[in-house]
């Protein structure tokens with residue numbers, strides 16, 4: 001008999017979570033103004049709001065915490081992290097920051113100016129926020145296949161080279177500070193970018209003399225998909241694939257809260273000494289001195305260990321198979337989910353789930369609230385709320401996809417939890433005909449409104 005699959009780790013420490021009643025949840029979500037970010041964590045049974053900073057550190061990472069060097073300048077922890085980044089990712093220069101958006105803030109402060117264009121694949125919300133905040137424009141060049149949730153394509157994060165070339169060829173080079181490639185592509189569903197595409201993007205950008213920056217939060221999951229799906233990579237290690245991926249980038253921003261399995265942290269890494277010097281000024285101003293940049297020594301140690309563990313095949317295989325396990329269960333129940341399954345999350349196609357709800361009523365948010373009421377499971381809307389308003393017209397931007405994202409924290413939940421999530425969504429699916437009205441906004445911020453929006457049931 002073939003042995004079944006099992007996790008590549010065992011559990012040393014546990015944290016108690018508590019179920020609640022539907023009556024309690026109805027009260028709580030009303031008090032939270034139908035914004036799941038406003039819930040207290042103990043009002044949630046299974047928390048799939050994000051996989052960011054919610055992972056479980058290993059015994060090795062915790063022991064590294066004790067070895068942290070808290071010197072203001074030149075800490076050994078800084079050098080440990082610097083050497084790890086050089087070895088695994090291949091970049092000579094690096095700046096620590098307190099998280100991914102801080103890396104964007106620092107790097108973009110030195111590179112992006114008013115009127116600039118930043119082409120890329122479905123820019124992440126903070127990335128787009130930092131571009132638009134500087135009165136520049138993010139241009140989405142993702143392949144069209146990404147916008148059909150049922151279409152099978154192994155690399156839905158890919159950049160459409162024709163769309164990219166249109167931007168590069170029709171604008172002066174001074175207006176395009178860099179091309180940004182997001183690996184994996186969060187906003188299009190945790191979908192990977194192929195090595196071939198990375199190579200071609202680099203060649204095209206180089207032809208127009210424009211640098212390439214990777215938004216790298218889930219670079220290791222991207223490498224796993226390359227190993228599984230792209231010809232010629234099956235026998236390479238994740239670490240070899242990662243090294244090759246970054247060979248096609250001039251710089252990277254990193255949210256370490258994702259694939260580096262720490263609870264807080266980020267960094268920028270680059271090849272150019274000039275970029276490093278320019279960004280250092282902003283790092284000192286916004287984050288901290290260049291050898292700590294918003295991170296404790298102990299956190300830099302845990303991050304260095306996390307980068308090594310996060311690029312181990314066995315860990316990634318356990319993680320990505322758990323996400324797929326949930327996706328398969330939901331598919332079995334008939335729930336429309338994006339395919340192929342993403343690396344860090346399952347994305348429920350809310351438009352297909354609730355076809356009778358008009359787009360003005362926040363379809364994916366309505367579904368997220370229903371799932372919470374059903375079982376205390378907290379997902380997150382990736383739809384009209386997240387898409388914000390057009391910065392010029394102030395009209396709602398209705399994205400092609402209305403998704404409910406179920407992000408799976410790393411090394412935190414078991415497959416029994418996945419079974420509960422799937423059953424809860426099936427129950428909502430079975431009564432979908434009864435869900436005939438959605439939500440309206442009563443208060444919102446001018447940018448990144450989804451974090452603080454206040455809503456009412458229609």
Ligand SMILES: *Cc1c(COP(=O)(O)O)cnc(C)c1O
Nearest residue numbers: 099100101124126186215217255
């Ligand atoms: C999370 C994330 C960011 C921002 O990082 P934070 O650590 O949350 O500030 C940027 N880009 C991508 C693709 C991300 O997933």
